[in-house]
Amino acid sequence: MNQNTPSGEGKHDDDSALSDFLASLMDYTPTIPDQLVEHYVAKSGFQCPDVRLIRLVAVATQKFISEVATDALQQCKARQASAVKDKRDKQQKDKRLILTMEDLSKALSEYGVNVKHQEYFADSPSTGMDAASREE
Numbered sequence: 104m105n106q107n108t109p110s111g112e113g114k115h116d117d118d119s120a121l122s123d124f125l126a127s128l129m130d131y132t133p134t135i136p137d138q139l140v141e142h143y144v145a146k147s148g149f150q151c152p153d154v155r156l157i158r159l160v161a162v163a164t165q166k167f168i169s170e171v172a173t174d175a176l177q178q179c180k181a182r183q184a185s186a187v188k189d190k191r192d193k194q195q196k197d198k199r200l201i202l203t204m205e206d207l208s209k210a211l212s213e214y215g216v217n218v219k220h221q222e223y224f225a226d227s228p229s230t231g232m233d234a235a236s237r238e239e
Contacts (some may be wrong), residue, residue, distance in 0.1 A: 124156075125155045128155045131164055135164055135165055135166050136161075137154065137157050137161065138153060140157050140158075140160050140161045140232075146158065171207075171211060171214065174209075175209075176200070178205075178207075178210055179203070180200065182203075183200065183201075
């Protein structure tokens with residue numbers, strides 16, 4: 104570890120950069136509201152009166168959601184590209200991307216989050232019930 108600056112000066116630069124970053128969080132309005140972050144932080148058992156830390160958690164959460172959405176988009180594009188290759192004789196006029204739970208599940212699994220969803224969804228609450236149960 105050959106550095107031109109003494110270790111004390113490097114630490115001072117890191118501390119001042121961190122202080123500047125935390126100060127900039129006071130002027131930043133994150134996408135995720137402070138009240139929502141405070142709710143979930145408190146629900147996990149952590150109390151923090153410092154707004155800068157709450158906003159730091161909001162920024163980290165926003166980054167995570169952005170990365171998952173980008174990965175899900177890539178999964179969606181790959182899935183639709185393979186579907187077009189399977190149906191070469193049919194031209195695809197509709198270029199809209201349709202995000203599915205399968206795309207989202209694959210993207211989240213890369214981050215260690217396992218999503219389990221039902222194999223099918225009923226069209227109505229009474230689907231699959233016998234006639235006697237429907238009348239009640």
